Amino acid sequence: MKNLFLLFVVAAMVTATFISCEILDPGEPGQLVPLTVDEDPSLPSISVNGTQLHAETFGNPNNPMIVVLHGGPGGDYRGQLKCSKFSEDGFFVVFYDQRGSGLSRRHSKEVYTSVQLFIDDLDAVIKYYRRRPDQKVILMGHSWGAMLATAYVNDHPGEVSGVVLSEPGGFTWNDTKGYMNRIMSLELFDETSNDFVYLDQILTGNDHNMLDYKAGLQAAADFARGNKAGNAGSSPFWRMGAICKAASFEHARARPFDFTTNLHQYTTKVLFAYSELNEAYGKAHAELVSSAYPNVQLVEISGTGHEIPYFGWDRFYPIAKTYLNSIK
Amino acid sequence: MKRLLTVLTIVLAMAEAGYSQNINWRSLREDQPNVVQLNVGYDFGVTSQVSYARTFDLVRPALLGVDFSFPMGSNLLDDFKVRLGGQVEVVEFHGFSATIKISSVFRRYQTELVRIVSFGSDFAVLAGYYTPTWSVGGEFGFDKSITSQIKNSEIMRAYFPGIKDGWYLPTGGHYYFGIQGGKTIGESLDLSLRLGATNAQFNDENAVLPLYLQLGLGMRF
Structure with missing residues (x-):
């Protein structure tokens, strides 16, 4: 009888607690x-290739164009905004969140049928901003x-x-x-790995609301103490694109890609940067990957x-600026 | 109405009693009503679990208990799960047995980005063959994270100033299904194994590793 009374008191306390609280719906946008961009018209956007992309530009639109490409798939360009400084060096800098990422419009998983979709989006973004056919286009990707x-x-x-x-x-x-495999390996007794899966x-x-939020929380692994990527902390982001990321990886596993088939035709010098502190990358992997280009300037960004575009900006900027001025 | 349903759901979940302890009903003895188990395995992370239960006879053999589990890592108490509940054997026929397990579940999760406390429930059905010295069976269950209080860190707030802390409902759930077995050693020790897969509810995206594994050592006294 005493136990029953105790159970009743606990249930009553819990009921009172929840009655006094506002219950929120995790699926409701904006919480x-x-x-x-399709939910908030005040955000800067462009409509291209059947989607609406969060996009903004810096500098004179007649200058050589730098298109900044963020990581992921599923990341956004917020952590690369320092690159807007190149607009002070005579460049027109274009940022956009890729399809299904950041603040760009979301799509269902079925839309992500090929990497070609992202290539076509990029092509459409270039065409959207390019003023004339001889305007130089430079790609800056992380x-x-x-x-x-x-x-x-x-x-x-x-x-x-x-x-x-x-x-x-x-x-x-x-x-x-x-x-x-090197950077994302789950380690059985590690706090970060267990936080990720728990x-x-x-x-x-x-x-999208719940999945993007969850992906954002799981991004804590990227800057947790002792992370292999060597990140000193969290780099800012707006919103992860969880479906875009999952679908892209699924697609890559099912249909392995090879972006090197025509690279031998590209003889212009490429600036290829790798970081000093990323344990999973290093010079050996940088040399392996960059060797697909015939003409490469390989640089290590220290510290x-x-x-790199966020934590390594002070060292990256002068190197990138020198390279950009050489092809201007 | 939505709030009323919410409250009813939560109260029902709290009132449920449940447990994930591996029990061989046929090896239980009247002079050993207390069961302590130590389990290790994978349950959304590499976890350790300690549990206590007390067995008794209603119309059918039953058990009430509590367990505490936590994932490995440098900070052992920032994430954990507590289950309070019980199980009852509903059918027994020539060694074949069916058991219902119901539990309330409290979870805590914390990283540099968020702190979440969550209330939920776990309902499972087990069926198998039990002898006094060994058992084998299958299980099917549903573990629901009914409502969660989400408190975002200053980092998240800096990235999205409009982010809302509070109680969110519902937040998740998953089905699980697998096999389990046990072997009695001597007068009072039991070894047990649970192994199976999880599947997120409805059309939800699945877990990164949708599996569970539990190795246990129990002692009756």
């Missing part, structure tokens, strides 16, 4: 993750963005005047997989990990 830049060069070797790459995973699925029992979902 756990920011709205996307991580997956550097892979996408290379995929574009492989498809359109005659249309790119320069390429700045920082730590692309690989230009073939095999090289990329090798790098991913969340799966608390948050599940099939809508930073994988997030």
Whole structure:
């Protein structure tokens, strides 16, 4: 009888607690993750290739154009905004969140049928901003963005005047997989690994709001103490694109890619940066990956990990500026 | 109405009693009503678990208990799971047996980006063959994270100032199904094994590693 009374008291206390609380719906837009461009018209955007992309530009639109490509798939360009400084050096700098990522419009998994979709989006972004046919186009990609830049060069070797790459995973699925296995390996007794998977029992979902939020939380692994990527902390982001990321990886596993088939035609010098502190990358992997290009300037950016455009900016900027001025 | 349903769901979940302890009903003895188990394995992370239960007879053999589990890592107490509940053998026929397990589940999770506390429930059905010295069976269950209080860190707030802390409902759930077996050693020790797969509820995206594995050593006294 005493136990029954105790149970009743506990149930009453819990009921009172919850009655006094506002119950929130994790699927409701704008609560756990920011709205996307199709949900918030005040955000800067462009409509190209059947989607709506979060995009902004810096500098004179008649200057040589630098298109900045973020990592992921599923990341966004917030951590690369320091690159807007190149607009002060006579460049027109274009940023956009790739399809299904950052603050760009979301799509269902079925849409992500091929890497070609991202290449076509990039082509559409270039065409959208390009003022005249002889305006130079330079691609500046980080991580997956550097892979996408290379995929574009492989498809359109005659249309790119320069390429700045920082730590692309690989230009073939095999090289990329090798790098991913090193940087994302789950370690049984490690706090970061267990934090990553433990969340799966608390948050599940099939809508973009919940999944993007969860992907953002799991990104804590990227900057946790002792992370292999060598990141000193968290680099800013707006919103992860969980479906885009999952679908892209699924597709890559099912249909391995090779972005190197035409790279021998691209004889312009490419600036290829890798970080000093990323344990999973290093000079050996940088040499392996960059060897697909015939003409490479390989540089190590000291004092930073994988997030070169954010944490390594002070050392990256002068090197990139020298390279950019040489092809201007 | 939505709030009323919410409250009812939570109260029901809290009132449930459940457990994930591996029990061989046929090896239990009246003079050993207490069961302590130590388990290690994979349960959304490499986890250790300690549990206590007390057996008793209602109309059918039953058990009430509590368990505490936590994942490995440098900080052992920032994430954990507590289950309070019980199980009852509902059918027994020539060694074949069916058991229902119901539990309430409290979870805590913390990283540099968020702190989450979550209330949920776990319902499972087991069926198998039990002898006094060994058992083998299968299980099917549903573990629901009904509501979670999410408190985002300053980092998350800096990235998205509009982010809302509070109680979110619902937040997740998954089915699990697998096999389990046990072997009695001597008068009071039991070894047990659970092995199976998980599948996220409805059309939710699945876990990174949708598996579970539990090795256990139990002592009756």
